Amino acid sequence: MLNRRDFLKAGAGIALAAALPARAAAAAGHIVIIGGGVGGATAAKYLKLYNPALRVTVIETNRTYIRPYGSSEVLTGHVGMNDLNVSYDTLKSKYGVGFVFDTVVGFDPAKKQVRTAGRQTIAYDKLVVSPGISLQYQAIPGYSAAVAETRAPSGWIPGSQTALLTKQLQAMRPGGTFVIVAPPNPYRCPPGPYERAALVTEWMRKHNPSGKVLILDPKDSFVTDATMQLGWHRLYGYNIPNDYLSDMPAGVKNSGKPSPIEWVRAMDGGAPQSLDARTLTVMTKQGAVKADVLNVIPPMKAGKLAFDMGLTDASGFCPVDRRSFESSVHRDVFVIGDASIADAMPKSGFSANNQAKVTARAIVAQMAGRAPGEPVWENTCYALAGSDYGLYVADVFRLKDGKITRLPGERYLPLDASMAKIRLAAAYQQAWLKTFTEDCFA
């Protein structure tokens, strides 16, 4: 593994003979995108839509994308691992996006070139970096990438850990406890850990009725917390904490009986301090918690590539000009998606998709010598409290005094929403998985 200095040197030591000529290829210019996730794919597609004359190349390590959104549905068998696979074929055939399946190992911002592990040197006029997140396994004493691959999976970037967690859930002893360690802010997919808890609880009612889900949380609240807890209450007899109870619709009353799902907040001693992978025990302020299946969603920072390229600041994420998402560190380099600092926007696929479009427009404008237009972004996170119980958070964002600001007003499913609306939100969540994937990749 190269450290950051080696990484930059590797970029500078480029053999020019191998360099692909950027400007000669197309007068309109060559836009290189590193990362073929939601942000990178959407940027590639919309750059070609907005200016078909641009040459667009995506550099991506994997030949098939595994979508993280909706991937908790693998745990409950609602979909299989293969259903998460997304092909790059349409971006190639329909939009003429070029793909280089390789890994970037060097970056020379002065020469505007990147170098790959396969010894290709690729020159750019504009570079879009969409590296996603890196999971900070080592932030929790006792946890590590090796532990995540073998004993206590995170399953937050879908792949082998998702498959392992699914197997562990299915093999869990009757009456066992499935512990989810939730991450601190900011992290990818804010309602995600709690939706996973809900889907696992629903699954256990059928397959392991005396089993239990316990969420240990370093936070005291989360996005969609009131609507999600109301869903847990209605579906699984969850006891709503007193400070949330006062806002609930009339007639919502805790039974006081033990519930198969429990959320232990930081204020109640739920913050994880360390873990013992051998015994699957999590140490909290409240004491030791023994798990039968342990799902640890660790703290997150920008994807490793962002660090290697020197694009991050002390926060571990990438500062950008919010109008265009051009890096505050390097000109002609744009950072989008979870790795970027985007103020009020959550780290979600929907955000990355909307940022990609704003960036695509800004790049097309810059290449034409125009100033970027006024940006606007949206985010919608649908989440499930059960297969037929949907909820959401939705926002429109504007640029205000150089920062991305959420417009005030209602953002959640109302607590007094009808069951018809709740079922509709669940149907929309499932529909969105398809339409959203199409907007990014097809």
Next chain:
Amino acid sequence: MGTLMKSLVFACAALAATLPSAHAAEPSGEAMAATCAGCHGTQGRLGTVEFVPLAGLSEDEFVRAMRDFKSGKRPSTLMSVVANGFTESEIRSMARYFAGVKPSPAQ
């Protein structure tokens, strides 16, 4: 400055504070339409499933739908939240954009 003028100025300031970017530069119709695409299809050209395809929708129909989402006259899950994020003039410019897009053959 007369009292009437003062209260008018105040009323305008209050209005500006409640309306999204009433006085700021407006994004283009195409830029705003791109925020709809995650559900309603790229350029509103959705060929499948639950959401309404927006490509080729008449301007009047689009504007009416967004107004009714805003006022609550038309029930919705989250479309009231989205509609409230845009001014009347922005909604008209989105409507012009979608009216000019050829619908998907599957629509």
